[in-house]
Amino acid sequence: MTTAHPVTASSADVLREAGRRRTFAVISHPDAGKSTLTEALALHAQVISEAGAVHGKAGRRGVVSDWMEMEKARGISITSAALQFSYGDAVVNLLDTPGHSDFSEDTYRVLAAVDSAVMLLDAAKGLEPQTLKLFDVCRHRGIPVITFINKWDRPGRDALALCDELVERIGLQPMPLTWPVGDAGHFRGVLDRRDGQFIRYARTAGGATAAGQERLSAAQAEAEEGADWVRAVEEVDLLSASGGDFDLARFLDATATPVLFGSAVLNFGVKHLLDLLVELAPQPTPRPDAQAKLRDLNAPFSAFVFKVQTGMDPSHRDQVAFARVCSGVFERGMVVTNATTGKPFATKYVQQVFGQQRSTLDTAYPGDVIGLVNATALRVGDTLYTDKPAVRFPGLPSFAPAHFAVARPADLSRSKQFRKGIEQLESEGVVQILRSLRRGEAAPVFAAVGPMQFEVAAHRLVAEFKSPVRLEPLPYTVVRRLTDPAHRSLVDGNRSEVLTRTDGVDLALFTDSTTLGVLRRLHPEVVAALEPLVAGNT
Numbered sequence: 425m426t427t428a429h430p431v432t433a434s435s436a437d438v439l440r441e442a443g444r445r446r447t448f449a450v451i452s453h454p455d456a457g458k459s460t461l462t463e464a465l466a467l468h469a470q471v472i473s474e475a476g477a478v479h480g481k482a483g484r485r486g487v488v489s490d491w492m493e494m495e496k497a498r499g500i501s502i503t504s505a506a507l508q509f510s511y512g513d514a515v516v517n518l519l520d521t522p523g524h525s526d527f528s529e530d531t532y533r534v535l536a537a538v539d540s541a542v543m544l545l546d547a548a549k550g551l552e553p554q555t556l557k558l559f560d561v562c563r564h565r566g567i568p569v570i571t572f573i574n575k576w577d578r579p580g581r582d583a584l585a586l587c588d589e590l591v592e593r594i595g596l597q598p599m600p601l602t603w604p605v606g607d608a609g610h611f612r613g614v615l616d617r618r619d620g621q622f623i624r625y626a627r628t629a630g631g632a633t634a635a636g637q638e639r640l641s642a643a644q645a646e647a648e649e650g651a652d653w654v655r656a657v658e659e660v661d662l663l664s665a666s667g668g669d670f671d672l673a674r675f676l677d678a679t680a681t682p683v684l685f686g687s688a689v690l691n692f693g694v695k696h697l698l699d700l701l702v703e704l705a706p707q708p709t710p711r712p713d714a715q716a717k718l719r720d721l722n723a724p725f726s727a728f729v730f731k732v733q734t735g736m737d738p739s740h741r742d743q744v745a746f747a748r749v750c751s752g753v754f755e756r757g758m759v760v761t762n763a764t765t766g767k768p769f770a771t772k773y774v775q776q777v778f779g780q781q782r783s784t785l786d787t788a789y790p791g792d793v794i795g796l797v798n799a800t801a802l803r804v805g806d807t808l809y810t811d812k813p814a815v816r817f818p819g820l821p822s823f824a825p826a827h828f829a830v831a832r833p834a835d836l837s838r839s840k841q842f843r844k845g846i847e848q849l850e851s852e853g854v855v856q857i858l859r860s861l862r863r864g865e866a867a868p869v870f871a872a873v874g875p876m877q878f879e880v881a882a883h884r885l886v887a888e889f890k891s892p893v894r895l896e897p898l899p900y901t902v903v904r905r906l907t908d909p910a911h912r913s914l915v916d917g918n919r920s921e922v923l924t925r926t927d928g929v930d931l932a933l934f935t936d937s938t939t940l941g942v943l944r945r946l947h948p949e950v951v952a953a954l955e956p957l958v959a960g961n962t
């Protein structure tokens with residue numbers, strides 16, 4: 425393909441730029457403090473001078489209104505998917521993992537675009553359901569995880585108990601790099617395990633600027649903090665005895681996690697987290713294509729689309745496709761090829777998604793996220809590339825669904841459009857489609873990670889296919905993968921059934937774990953054929 429602008433970056437430039445990138449996402453349960461931490465990270469990187477201006481809930485309104493002005497002015501839709509900032513010599517890309525009510529397959533797919541993750545835990549709650557689901561995806565993809573235990577300024581659980589939970593529930597070895605001095609709620613600071621010193625926290629007014637802190641030697645710490653310090657030292661000895669010393673190889677192979685304790689709202693521990701990301705987290709690496717061949721970072725430009733945002737307003741059908749650059753350099757104005765369709769796509773309108781100056785983006789390197797505006801032809805999973813060799817990265821993975829609903833056309837005269845519509849939605853990964861002989865062709869089942877996916881699907885069926893859908897929720901809460909179709913008839917019952925996903929995977933669905941337990945007792949032969957579905961299962 426020809427390019428509108430000459431590509432100026434040399435291969436060495438690309439490798440150097442890629443080496444500076446750290447692309448990660450925060451995985452957490454709602455309310456653990458993701459927005460607060462994002463804002464604090466940006467603050468430390470001095471993108472903004474005052475907490476609240478970028479990602480905070482109070483500040484968001486201000487940002488959103490600016491962005492709406494830009495939308496009006498340019499007639500384009502602007503959304504946030506990634507925050508980019510420089511930190512020292514590094515360029516940090518923080519990708520947003522939507523949570524709360526918009527938790528969906530999109531949230532998981534973001535993890536296909538990162539090189540590492542920060543698992544953010546609330547000190548009072550430990551591992552929570554959405555964190556566990558997102559962690560499953562990280563594990564499946566081998567993504568290295570740094571753990572940040574947040575809200576240490578408030579009463580919470582015991583630090584050792586939180587570490588034990590990581591081992592016991594998810595088999596992840598914690599390797600604390602800092603250790604709290606003083607119980608949660610009486611936070612004095614942390615013991616830095618690298619040099620044995622005490623980093624004492626000094627409260628600054630409102631916590632709105634970088635937290636004040638001072639370093640004390642172990643001897644000074646013991647003299648000033650007494651029993652709290654002694655206990656921290658004892659606990660750290662226990663950690664060393666139980667395999668909790670830092671091991672870079674185990675972090676990178678995702679079997680162990682460095683752990684930091686802090687308080688995002690007080691900006692404590694946040695700088696440490698940034699330093700750790702820059703120091704330890706992996707830079708972009710060559711990505712395997714669909715044939716498992718690695719695409720070198722300095723090969724010509726390639727990227728894959730991990731998120732597509734469609735305006736929900738029917739009169740405003742703008743679409744932004746977010747792509748992660750995998751190789752080469754992206755320059756605005758390039759004409760790229762969509763590997764799925766073989767068609768060219770002109771990248772005149774590209775936004776650098778969030779942060780820095782909210783301006784159009786001119787150049788991007790491996791690890792960066794580009795937002796392609798008016799990209800109605802692009803779908804999640806599409807690969808983009810410029811010059812040969814052509815490349816295609818693996819398509820969409822499917823994730824363990826948790827919500828199910830029978831879908832019927834509300835207007836029977838539009839049945840054909842209805843069928844076409846659900847085929848389209850499925851190919852874009854908006855919802856998964858399950859079927860069975862028992863239910864028949866006319867009543868497919870929608871399956872989704874989050875209920876918002878149903879809303880999007882229903883909306884698009886009306887808006888684009890003029891075929892309203894009637895959705896009837898199914899009461900299933902437990903899902904297994906049925907590996908031996910011979911057992912199908914044993915599972916099909918009043919409170920359970922087997923449905924087949926379009927990729928051929930048989931899903932056994934149960935209303936509750938009791939129903940599954942009864943089946944196992946009555947038919948022990950079925951046990952081996954029912955596999956738990958991890959979130960990242962394809």
Ligand code: GDP
Pocket residue numbers: 452453454455456457458459460461481574575576577578686687688689690
């Ligand atoms: P999100 O839902 O994960 O994005 O969480 P938010 O960042 O919106 O935080 C949820 C609530 O927890 C807010 O009221 C925050 O002020 C509060 N919060 C976040 N971090 C901390 C912290 O370190 N300490 C305390 N005490 N509160 C925090």
